Amino acid sequence: MSSASTSSRPQPEAGGLRARKKQRRYEAISETAIALFLEKGFEKVSVAEVAEAAEVSKPTLFRYFASKEDLVLHRFADHEDEAARVVTARPAGGTALDALHRNFLTGLDQRDPVTGLSDHPGVLAFHRLLYGTPSLVARLYGYQDRSERALAAALSQAHGGTPLEARLAAAQIVAVQRVLAEENWRRVAAGESTDDVARDAATAADDAFRQLRGGLPRYA
Template sequence: MEAELGLRERKKRETRQRIADMAMGLFMARGFENVTVAEVARVADVSANTVFNYFKTKEDLFLDRQDVYVDEPSRVVRERRAGESVIAALRRDFLEALEEGDWRSGLNEGADVVIRLINESPSLMARMRELAERREERLAETLAEATGADEDDIRPGLVAAQVCAAIRRLTADGIRRKLAGESHDHVVRDIRAQAGLAFDLLENGIGAYGGA
């Protein structure tokens, strides 16, 4: 019975991934707004109802890994090394992602194409704003749990807002420059330097910044 259930779950995961992959191929070829769920179903050789069994909306088809995106900063905090501060862990993770070309840095291969598709779709842009809010809220909750903060403590929310804003600005800047045609190596080098400045501000505070 357990083996049968395991096989069934694996087939479900494989079907879900196949639908998402087929959908992304169509979106990249024709644009998000120009593809229907019925077309995705036809290419994936399933019914439209099957697509909606796995994905509630067309936006979910495009953003099939949204749960990972929302939880990523929280995961870094939960898995930080012994004695490592929250900011130190997030700095290390961002720089590692930048060096590895991982999606967490926003500068992975193909990220510029995905961002272009998002920018062309009002519904995807709205969903990305929603996911950014959820990501910040999730991190605030994780920080509150990690520090034992009570519900009136404003610090977890403030730290989460600043961290998420810094990472969002770094990735947006890198993607903007890649879309403008700058070389990948040049962009990565500059974003690495900017990340150092950003995380230094987060780590040391902004009190002296802009002093006359």
């Protein structure tokens, strides 16, 4: 995913029913594509094959998804602004890092796939597809870039500072959460139980956010 690309996920419209229909079609096309990619391999499935299986035309498919990679990565688009929303919705008087730390620990408790702490077969298969496909990994950076930018804006609004300072802080926070999630996924994929990984994952998250607080005092 190139950093210049944007998600083509349909945006809510006034008139609700039409928007819901578009969202259902969007999700149905993506799920059809992912099922084919998991069955045959990403590189072995054409966009035309996805369109046929989803019972839409290629032009219609491309109105929903700008590229073949976006058929997979829309799941990350759903979380692009999650960190920013957590900061914005933090309790009065609370700090950005405290809110993000609590949110990550809550995700671990709930076995949220975003934290890497999920042993659901579908989640593990999806991650194998993602990290085993170079073009998907490359395109994922675009989603991370937009997540950083959204978080930087929220940090700046919450705690002030220069735009560059907020962007540098956001990059560090996003990187920490990504590394924590990847380590959890690696261990679960290797066969460790989520309960065993969870104990270490919570400690690792505590240590990571402690380091962030030390290096980013404005946001702590």
